Amino acid sequence: MNNLLELKNITKSYFLEKEEFPVLKGIDLKFNYGEFVSLVGESGGGKSTLMNIIAGLDSNYGGDVYLEGKSLRNDTEKKMDEYRRKTIGFIFQNFNLIGHMTVLENVKVALEMSDMSKKEQIDRCEMLLKKVGLSDHMHKHPNQLSGGQKQRVAIARALASDPDIIIADEPTGALDAENTDDVLKILDDIAKEGKLILTVTHSDKVASYGTRLVRMAGGKITEDKNLREKYNQKNNNNMKLHPLSFVNTFKMSYRQLTYNLKRNLLIIFGSAIGIFSVMFMLGLGNGIKGYMNQQISDQINPNVVQIIKGKNGTDMSEINKSNLSDNDINKIKDVKDVKKVEKGSMVMQPSIKYKNKSQQGQMMQTINATFLSKNVKYGSTPVNKNEVMLPSSIAKKMAKNQKDLVGKKVDLSFVTIKNNNGSIPMNRSVKISGISDGVSPAMYISYETLKSMYQEKNVTLKDNFVTATIKGNVDKVQPAQDAIKNIKNSNGKKEFSITGAGSLVSTLNNYINLAVYVLATIAGISLLVSAIMIIVVLYISVAERTKEIGILRAIGLTKGNIRGLFFSESILLGIFSSIAATGVAYILQFLINFAINGSIHYDIIQINPINIIYVVVIALLINLFAAMLPSGKAAKLDPIESLSAE
Numbered sequence: 001m002n003n004l005l006e007l008k009n010i011t012k013s014y015f016l017e018k019e020e021f022p023v024l025k026g027i028d029l030k031f032n033y034g035e036f037v038s039l040v041g042e043s044g045g046g047k048s049t050l051m052n053i054i055a056g057l058d059s060n061y062g063g064d065v066y067l068e069g070k071s072l073r074n075d076t077e078k079k080m081d082e083y084r085r086k087t088i089g090f091i092f093q094n095f096n097l098i099g100h101m102t103v104l105e106n107v108k109v110a111l112e113m114s115d116m117s118k119k120e121q122i123d124r125c126e127m128l129l130k131k132v133g134l135s136d137h138m139h140k141h142p143n144q145l146s147g148g149q150k151q152r153v154a155i156a157r158a159l160a161s162d163p164d165i166i167i168a169d170e171p172t173g174a175l176d177a178e179n180t181d182d183v184l185k186i187l188d189d190i191a192k193e194g195k196l197i198l199t200v201t202h203s204d205k206v207a208s209y210g211t212r213l214v215r216m217a218g219g220k221i222t223e224d225k226n227l228r229e230k231y232n233q234k235n236n237n238n239m240k241l242h243p244l245s246f247v248n249t250f251k252m253s254y255r256q257l258t259y260n261l262k263r264n265l266l267i268i269f270g271s272a273i274g275i276f277s278v279m280f281m282l283g284l285g286n287g288i289k290g291y292m293n294q295q296i297s298d299q300i301n302p303n304v305v306q307i308i309k310g311k312n313g314t315d316m317s318e319i320n321k322s323n324l325s326d327n328d329i330n331k332i333k334d335v336k337d338v339k340k341v342e343k344g345s346m347v348m349q350p351s352i353k354y355k356n357k358s359q360q361g362q363m364m365q366t367i368n369a370t371f372l373s374k375n376v377k378y379g380s381t382p383v384n385k386n387e388v389m390l391p392s393s394i395a396k397k398m399a400k401n402q403k404d405l406v407g408k409k410v411d412l413s414f415v416t417i418k419n420n421n422g423s424i425p426m427n428r429s430v431k432i433s434g435i436s437d438g439v440s441p442a443m444y445i446s447y448e449t450l451k452s453m454y455q456e457k458n459v460t461l462k463d464n465f466v467t468a469t470i471k472g473n474v475d476k477v478q479p480a481q482d483a484i485k486n487i488k489n490s491n492g493k494k495e496f497s498i499t500g501a502g503s504l505v506s507t508l509n510n511y512i513n514l515a516v517y518v519l520a521t522i523a524g525i526s527l528l529v530s531a532i533m534i535i536v537v538l539y540i541s542v543a544e545r546t547k548e549i550g551i552l553r554a555i556g557l558t559k560g561n562i563r564g565l566f567f568s569e570s571i572l573l574g575i576f577s578s579i580a581a582t583g584v585a586y587i588l589q590f591l592i593n594f595a596i597n598g599s600i601h602y603d604i605i606q607i608n609p610i611n612i613i614y615v616v617v618i619a620l621l622i623n624l625f626a627a628m629l630p631s632g633k634a635a636k637l638d639p640i641e642s643l644s645a646e
């Protein structure tokens with residue numbers, strides 16, 4: 001029959017600047033179920049070193065450790081994690097409990113890597129804590145316990161996964177006589193159940209308590225004797241254990257976050273400011289864009305675009321020069337979704353004379369579909385021959401009561417240039433059909449009236465612009481506009497551009513988008529700041545929890561699990577910050593919109609779900625990125641060194 005554990009010629013040296021310090025010089029030992037072994041020897045003799053090798057924390061040694069006849073020598077890191085998880089239970093001199101977990105949770109960590117249900121886990125922990133006499137202290141934190149109590153928690157934890165071997169490196173070193181007796185009694189009971197107990201001790205009392213005494217000196221075994229009969233029981237461990245699951249990793253991080261609540265709330269607050277600012281900027285952008293578009297489509301029909309021939313529809317001289325032929329009109333008619341194309345013309349600086357008073361306007365244009373009838377303040381649009389519609393700005397200057405002007409006859413006059421052949425004055429007596437009240441300062445006249453005025457003087461009317469009506473939804477307007485702008489002549493040059501208020505819509509939207517992205521990027525800098533904050537905090541967390549990391553590795557968490565703990569901590573911080581930021585953003589949106597609704601009747605902040613998702617995804621990615629270095633550092637920590645961290 002194989003021994004439970006066999007050590008064959010174990011050697012180990014430490015190197016200090018290439019100088020070799022041999023600690024273990026060939027150790028041969030066999031251990032079995034039901035033994036309670038005390039290892040004694042001078043301080044610095046290598047007892048702990050040997051225990052670390054047996055425990056699977058140190059694989060840098062000579063010789064072989066056999067478990068049930070099988071060497072651990074070639075086991076992978078994963079196998080060694082599993083070995084610690086399943087076969088080894090640890091009890092340390094200074095207890096090594098995890099401060100942010102309760103007594104029950106400290107015992108339960110090992111079981112969180114099992115297939116047990118939560119209820120079964122808690123039942124088992126309660127059973128074990130009862131066994132060590134701590135039923136009444138299960139929900140305390142370690143700092144609320146006495147030394148003896150702490151060590152009993154540690155024993156319960158070591159027993160949780162029902163390991164075959166319990167390694168106790170000076171378990172009573174920090175305890176008084178009474179507590180020492182209690183602990184020894186418990187350890188003996190454990191051996192009675194068929195486990196192998198390996199204790200290291202400096203105390204003669206402890207050494208004489210077990211079933212067997214092993215003495216070490218000068219890196220060798222100098223004495224090995226049985227003190228009494230070993231127990232004739234064999235531990236039967238059939239618990240299924242695996243690395244910590246994804247969900248349990250998050251749960252463990254969550255516990256840690258709530259334990260350090262104040263600090264973490266501050267971090268969440270800090271990150272939330274960054275996330276909130278970006279959300280808010282995007283929302284403000286949506287609002288301003290919406291508001292501007294609404295303002296503009298209030299003035300003009302959004303489905304009608306005004307087109308000139310020339311490259312810049314906002315340049316007055318280009319508009320003046322522009323003259324569209326029937327061929328041009330046909331080209332525009334061919335564009336997808338264009339329903340109707342109408343000719344239009346413009347005249348600069350028209351004058352109106354009424355009761356010997358003259359007023360000059362900026363411009364007069366032929367009435368077309370861009371004009372919305374709701375912008376008629378009094379009267380109607382000029383549909384009949386010899387009618388004009390005046391803008392309110394001019395009408396105001398002509399009569400106290402603008403309304404009185406409707407139906408009145410006035411003299412309309414302007415000057416036109418005939419093919420660079422000198423100027424030609426034009427005039428006609430017309431009737432005021434109505435007064436308009438919009439942003440447009442233009443006077444309006446029907447195409448026919450204007451044309452007949454030109455014919456009278458034998459001048460051909462220049463079709464400065466055309467209006468194209470786009471059918472269907474407003475969404476079709478932008479693509480149609482782009483298609484018109486992209487029409488090229490035989491030289492490959494673009495021929496047309498959009499003019500009037502419609503051209504403003506897309507230019508304005510472009511500017512607003514640009515401004516929003518600039519603002520959001522500036523706000524985004526605070527996201528970077530919060531990323532740096534998280535990196536710093538995680539590094540501090542790694543430093544603070546070095547010992548905990550050692551304990552968790554000893555219990556059997558893998559490197560990946562440790563990395564996962566810090567990643568999930570960062571992600572949880574990101575999630576909570578995002579929730580806080582979203583909440584604040586919506587509340588502020590509500591308040592601001594409510595406050596200014598009286599003046600502009602429009603929701604100026606419009607944060608939409610897409611904005612939220614977009615910002616949250618970016619924030620989480622940043623947090624993931626931030627966790628990379630600290631979590632990598634945590635995973636790389638050597639468990640033995642971590643355990644001896646102060």
Ligand SMILES: Nc1ncnc2c1ncn2[C@@H]1O[C@H](COP(=O)(O)OP(=O)(O)OP(=O)(O)O)[C@@H](O)[C@H]1O
Nearest residue numbers: 014015021023041042043044045046047048049050
């Ligand atoms: N990481 C290390 N690097 C270099 N030397 C080490 C390291 N760890 C231990 N040693 C040395 O190895 C020797 C054995 O140390 P070990 O901790 O195994 O002794 P010990 O028998 O457990 O002593 P004690 O009874 O005081 O706990 C000591 O001389 C110690 O200085």
Ligand SMILES: [Mg+2]
Nearest residue numbers: 047048049169
């Ligand atoms: Mg030691």
